Amino acid sequence: MRYHRPETFEEAVRLAAGAPGVTRFLLGGTDVLVQLRSGMVTPDVMIDLKGIPGISKVMRTEDGGWCIGAAVPGSKLGANADLVADWPGVVEGIELVGSTQIQSRATLTGNLCNASPAADGVPGLVAASATATVVGPHGSRIARVEDIPTGPGSTSLEPGEVISGINLPRRGENGGDAYLRFIPRSEMDIAVVGCAVNLRLDGDAVVEARVVLGAVAPTVLVLPDAAELLVGTALGEGELEKLAAAASAACKPISDKRGTIEFRTEVAGVLAKRAAKIAYSRAKG
Amino acid sequence: MSRIHVTARVNGDKVEFLCDPRETLLDVLRDNLGLTGTKEGCGTGDCGACSVTVDGRLICSCLMLGAEAEGKEIGTVEGIANGEELHPLQVKFIEHAALQCGICTPGILVAAKNLLEHNPAPSETEVRYWLAGNLCRCTGYDKIIRAVLDTAAEIRAAN
Amino acid sequence: MAFDKLNSSDFKYIGTRPDRPDGVDKVTGRANYGADAYAAGMLHGAMVRSPHAHARIIRIDGSRALALAGVKAVVTRADFAEDVEGEYWNVLDNVMAGERALYHGHAVAAVAATSSLIAREAVALVDVEYEVLPHVTDVDEAMQPDAPVIREGQVSTSVPAGLSPNVVGYYEHGHGDLDAGFAEADLIIERHFTVEAAHQGYIEPHACLAQLGPDGRGELWCCTQGQWFDQKFCAALLGIETSALKVTASEIGGGFGGKTTQFIEPVALALSRKTNRPVKVVMNRSEVFKASGPTSSSSMDVKIGMTNDGRISAAQGTYRLQGGAFPGAWAMLTAQCAFAPYQINHVKTTGYDVMCNRPKVAAYRAPGSPIAAFSTESVIDELCNRLRLDPMEVRLKNAAREGTRSSYGPIYPKIGLVDCLEAAKAHPHWTSPLKEGHGRGISCGFWFNFGMETSVNLMLSEDGSIQITVGTPDIGGSRASIALMAAEELGIPYENIRVNIADTASLGFNEMSHGSRVTFACGLATVEAARDATDKLCARAAAKWGISEEAVKWRDGCAIPAGSNAGEFDPLPIEEIAGRMGRTGGPISGHHSVTPDGAGPSFAVHIVDSEVDPETGKTEITRYTVVQDAGRAIHPSYVEGQYQGGAAQGIGWALNEEYIYDEQGRLQNDGFLDYRIPVASDLPMIDTVIVETPNPGHPYGVRGVGETSICPPLAAIANSVSNAAGVRLTHLPMSPPRILKAMKERLG
Structure with a gap:
């Protein structure tokens, strides 16, 4: 295995495009090194991106949104009070990944590119309509976060392409988001089910909603119909029960060592209700 | 397989080493630098026995390549005591019987010290969540949590 | 033996809490554990393991591995002694497979190389040709007459005829007349229980450094609970004299019974003999789970009769434990422990040791007793609920005491169960009101001590x-x-x-x-x-x-x-x-x-409060109290530590820890990510009460304390959770999917 530490994205892309065999980009390493150690993936080339200036920065954009550099670890996002105020659901997603130790290293971009159906960082991003800036051999492009993972362990990124950062839109007034996941312990587990909800209110009424499930299908599920049930309501018990039923109905889970189909289906509805309530109260301010 | 030359600081001392690009920081600390106080319990970031600090941030040294250590300041359990003077956490861990077999102790001490540097007055819940990535199979955590809380109180009183 | 200090209260040192002598070593990183030893010229060993649950080994070819630069040796079963028998043979066949690989992760070969990276590469280059055979991993299925047979010729003479050859041990204990006893009962409850296999979960993986020269003399450094056993087993497996091998025990990073046998040590010695160089072998965590000692999984039936005033009139239990691909499940101990806390006139227990395609079980803290208590105490709890009796009073009424004939035979000397129950009854935890939606459970626990x-x-x-x-x-x-x-x-x-x-x-x-x-x-x-x-x-x-x-x-x-x-x-x-x-x-x-007898049985009573999320089935342990007889607490802090540690391991096993196999018999959760031991944020403080009922067999009255603490938790938590969830849970661990399913089934 060769280890490279490029100082520009252009160099990183050039290295990746010209590399023989298996290439992996290294950010926090919390997935890549586990795969390397277990023999699951033996890269021929490891390209450490953390030497690229600016890659570990969180910046507010001119339009009031956010740009999160690819190498920003979870703990740094949690420490950014303005970002947490805007997008608490996005931040709590990545902050739920692993331990304090993992938080010092694990990144949203890495969580996205690892393409696990259970990634805690992804549903919140998708609910927030986040995009990724993708740099490749032919320049850079903007892609919707929900279009990046295409299945367990696979992404829509072309060979040589790398994500330089993730872009969150302007939060705007009367908005709130939340992410909840179910795990058997209090910490350190992979999500059995995850659910992110992003709302905007006008007075007491929901005017915009996005509901996203994780770990119940090969990729995150965006539930426009379930979200539509919330629009125009003040999230009464009746609407929440309908939301739960819609979320459960949309699930396409598997049974595995972490949970059964029945359990995931049931709990998806429970989390949708609970996340919607939190998002609503945040939107109310 | 070409080896990589790395210069870093460990517990304040400048170190240089050559490492295979596949070797983790944990491999380097133990096998290359002889610092075996840092333990390997899982190799996958799930147990925290290999906890060290890198530029003041708590990490699992099994999930960082040795090559990534270039220019970094690394802190291990061997650097916690100040010469012959034990760190208050070390004293309290012995006093509270906060270890049985002791294999998780180095990682927990590194993590707890890092916590108190961030938060000198943690609640019990904050200590428990901060240390959730440090598995202990012997103690049930009770005496560990008490030792950390007691140390924090003592350091606050001394200041 | 002078028992002059047995009842003394004027101890000067006993009962104080000084710093442990090895404390500084262990808080500074100076203490040397299994993997902390290095030797000049040392090679690194690594194991080749079976990807199949059950397979005939057709051929092992190490030539591609040996061709890799830095690889010094490949060993297989042929590099070990041939004429070993009995338990030595079992350990040998577990350490290195012979004709067949018997479980997923069974070692079939090993390599030694100049670095651990090269050794890992070499493992992938050892070519092993397998013929996959039918397998069985479930204990009940393994007992069926048509189950795949793990190995013929292992059945002990006590086993009744007509069972699968996988049933290798059979045990009966008890006394009295069951029919008469059940006829006295006002209520009889019979339940079936299932407990999945757990692992000891020590944080230090097995590790050793071995040297064995051409003169047949060797040295071994390893993390072990018993260096003389490594000496005699390794010597036998290598075909050298016991005294020719010196074994040094490193500091040990947890064992809980799992470091009482040999895994990598004989292999490291064989690699050293073949290369005439020191060889270090360190298991990774996946290997620890796949190939070192888990507990049995078990299937149990328990029937208890009780009178309206809370007297246990009769009790019967059947216990089926799989021990992996070898004899040695501890069904005998389960059958002995099941009703040991109680004075019962009519009692009978039956145990079956069963083989299946799983790793060879190793002892885990009071082997066989926690699952026994789970089944017994769950039925007692249900009887108390149905008869509207106070569960503490019922246990006091039936508690064994000095002179009681135990369910497994012996008459008890002075024991402390009643003292523990009285202390538990008086504890503020027991008398505190229970919060809405929470459940409370108690259980007694017993261990022989040795x-x-x-x-x-x-x-x-x-x-x-x-x-x-x-x-x-x-x-x-x-x-x-x-x-x-x-x-x-x-x-x-x-x-x-x-x-x-x-x-x-x-x-x-x-x-x-x-x-x-x-x-x-x-x-x-x-x-x-x-x-x-x-x-x-x-x-x-x-x-x-x-x-x-x-x-x-x-x-x-x-x-x-x-x-x-x-x-x-x-x-x-x-x-x-x-x-x-x-x-x-x-x-x-x-x-x-x-070789002292008179170790003195010890008993414990645990009280547990829990809350169950009705929508997800997730359990939180909200309060936990351990009451246990130590005989005499020499260093109370470490006695408390044993109580808390046993309770925490029990909490893990009760709620989340289990071995999960797929349909091909492959272990699915060979890491701490999905083998979920409790983390710090999962647990409350664990309150302890040290009861001291001196053991007449020790000059200061000491009883062992290490194991009894894991006997009550499975049952106490099951009772607590069942009371919180409103439905009786009979399958451990009570993971959220199991609890949610049981709650939904109750609601129809």
Whole structure:
């Protein structure tokens, strides 16, 4: 295995495009090194991106949104009070990944590119309509976060392409988001089910909603119909029960060592209700 | 397989080493630098026995390549005591019987010290969540949590 | 045996809480564990393991591995002794497969190379051709007559005819007339229980450094609970004499019974013999889960009859335990422990040891007892609920006491169960109101405790300080308890005593650090070795004073005249005698070798509160109290630590820990990510009450405390969760999917 530490994205892309065999980009390493150690993936080339200036920065954009550099670890996002105020659901997603130790290293971009159906960082991003800036051999492009993972362990990124950062839109007034996941312990587990909800209110009424499930299908599920049930309501018990039923109905889970189909289906509805309530109260301010 | 030359600081001392690009920081600390106080319990970031600090941030040294250590300041359990003077956490861990077999102790001490540097007055819940990535199979955590809380109180009183 | 201090309350050192002697080593990173040893010219070994649950090994070809630069040797079964039998054969066949791989992860070959990276690469280059065979991993399925047979010819003569050859052991215990007993009952409940396999989960993976030369002499450094067993098993498996191998126990990073057998050690020695270089082997975590000792999984049926006033009139249990691909599940112990806490006139238990395609089980803290308590105490709890009886009072009413004939045979000597129940009943936890939606559960637990072979040396230095050499690895603070007992007996400061763990060449044979035996047996031998030494110290004083040896006694670190008739002499302190011992008769040391009986059973009562999320089935343990008889707490902090640790392991097993196999018999959760042991944020503080009902079999009244603490939790938590969830849970672990399913089924 060769280890490279490029100082520009252009160099990183050039290295990746010209590399023989298996290439992996290294950010926090919390997935890549586990795969390397277990023999699951033996890269021929490891390209450490953390030497690229600016890659570990969180910046507010001119339009009031956010740009999160690819190498920003979870703990740094949690420490950014303005970002947490805007997008608490996005931040709590990545902050739920692993331990304090993992938080010092694990990144949203890495969580996205690892393409696990259970990634805690992804549903919140998708609910927030986040995009990724993708740099490749032919320049850079903007892609919707929900279009990046295409299945367990696979992404829509072309060979040589790398994500330089993730872009969150302007939060705007009367908005709130939340992410909840179910795990058997209090910490350190992979999500059995995850659910992110992003709302905007006008007075007491929901005017915009996005509901996203994780770990119940090969990729995150965006539930426009379930979200539509919330629009125009003040999230009464009746609407929440309908939301739960819609979320459960949309699930396409598997049974595995972490949970059964029945359990995931049931709990998806429970989390949708609970996340919607939190998002609503945040939107109310 | 070409080896990589790395210069870093460990517990304040400048170190240089050559490492295979596949070797983790944990491999380097133990096998290359002889610092075996840092333990390997899982190799996958799930147990925290290999906890060290890198530029003041708590990490699992099994999930960082040795090559990534270039220019970094690394802190291990061997650097916690100040010469012959034990760190208050070390004293309290012995006093509270906060270890049985002791294999998780180095990682927990590194993590707890890092916590108190961030938060000198943690609640019990904050200590428990901060240390959730440090598995202990012997103690049930009770005496560990008490030792950390007691140390924090003592350091606050001394200041 | 003098029991002079049995009822003494005027101890000077016993019951105090000094710093452990190895504390600084362990908080500074200086202590050397299994993987911390290095040797010049050392090679790194790695194992080739079966990807199949059951397969015939057609061919093993190491030539591609040997062609890799840096690879020095490949070993297979052919590199071990051929003429081994009995348990030696079982260990050998587990350590290195013979004709067949018997479980997913079974070692089939090993390599040695100049670096661990090369060794790992070489493992992938060893070509093994398998013929996959039908497999079985479930205990009930393995008992069926048409189940795939793990191995013929293992069945013990006691096993009834007509069962699968996988059923290799059969046990019956009990007394009385079941029909008569059940006829007395006002209510009879019978339930089926299932418990999945758990792993000890020690944080330190198995690790060793081995050297075996062409002269047939070797040395082994390893993390172990019993170095003499590594010595005799490794020697037998390598075909060398026992005494030709010296084994040194490293500091041990947890064992819980799992480091009482051999896995990589004989293989490291074989690699060393083949290369004539030191070889280090360290398991990774996946290997620990796949191929080192888990517990049995089990299937159990329990039937208990109770009268309206809460008397258990009859009890019956059937216990089926799989032991992996070898004989040795502990169904006998489960059958013995199941009703041990109670005085029951009509009781019968039956146990079956079963083989299947899983790793060979190793002991795990009171093997067989926690699952026994789970089944018994769940039915008792249900009987109490149905009969509207106070569960604490019912247990008090039926509790075994001195003179009770136990369900497994012996008549109990003085035991502390009633004391524990009274203490639990009086505890503020028991009397506190229960929050809405929470459940409370209690359970008793029992463990035999063991004595076994023990040797201790005690040496006096010229300055009067003491070195004690014991053969029991210090797995959780035993150096401190040994030093405290020696300080008490010698009347010298605790700090003047150093306790060393001997290698196999430096002391007589010792059983392992297991069976809750160390503070009891090693402590007893230490007290006797100290008395041996003080007899000699008194003799030197007698010689100096010119009086008879009987006229001198030992008190507070000094020889003094035994009475006024002995004459008037100033006390002669230990350091004064020590400074002159070379000129007054030679070096002074004490020794004691013993196989003590009278370990004294211990009992515990746990109280647990829990809350169950009705929508997800997730459980939170909100309050936990352990009450347990220690006989005498030598170092109370480490006694409390054993209580808390056992409770925490029990919480893990009760709620989340289990081995999960897929349809091909492959282990699905071979890491701490999905084998979910409790983390700090999962648990509350664990309150402890140390009951002291002195054990007549120990000079200070000590009972073992290490294992009993894991006996009640599975049951106490199951009772608590069942009461919180409103539905009886009979399958452990009570993971959220199982609880949610049970709650939904109850609601129809």
